[in-house]
Amino acid sequence: MARPKSLPDAEVLASVRRILADHGDRAVSFGSVSQATGLAGPTLVQRFGTREGMVRAALSAAWDALEALTERAEADTPLSAKGAQAFLKLLGAESETSEISLLAADFRDPALRERAAAWRARVEAALALRLGGGGKAREAAAILFTAWQGQLLWQQAGGKAFRLKDALKRISG
Known part of the structure; x- marks a missing residue:
């Protein structure tokens, strides 16, 4: 062939x-x-x-897709606690986000590490906005982001240990 x-x-x-x-x-x-x-x-x-150039291009393309998805999720979800949950659900539903743990696995490249930090800040800001804004909402958003990322990471190793909906109730209530 x-x-x-x-x-x-x-x-x-x-x-x-x-x-x-x-x-x-x-x-x-x-x-x-x-x-x-x-x-x-x-x-x-x-x-x-180079091989490194090929890997960098692959990861950069994944970041581009994830950033575009994040923009769509921000536009499509309401500014409420349920909107925060829907926002993360949209981010987690797309096939590109199955690569989030892949994207986060290697931060040796400073440009990719910078993109990751900017994306995290953007997601946390979007969550905080949906949780009412202010200092308490920013703190809750940071905790929710970390719980969501942990869930995505460990989901591949045996399922969900908790539901984000329950975590959201505890930290925003």
Whole structure:
């Protein structure tokens, strides 16, 4: 079977992220991505330059998608405690967010680390706004964000230990 001559970057980068998620950082190489996509290794080198450039591009594309999703979730959820829950539910429902733990797993790249910090601040601000604003709401938003992230991380290792709805009631009540 002949190799495809072209494949959109989005599909190549999704393959890189799948390899990262399934097998870790060390499994990503031009060879493994070539095998996953059917593109020739030299084609990948020509597109991305280095293995690190390919990984950075894959993670940057995931951040772009997550930031766009966050913007949509902010626009689509009401400014209430139920809106805070709906906001996190929207962020957690999309396939891109299954990569949140992947995005947070490696902050060696300063630019990606900066994006992560900015995204966290944005999510916490959106939550605080839905929880009424002010200092208490900002504190509750930080706790809720951390609980939500922990739930996403550990969900893969055996399910939910608690419901965000219950945590939201406790910290905003």
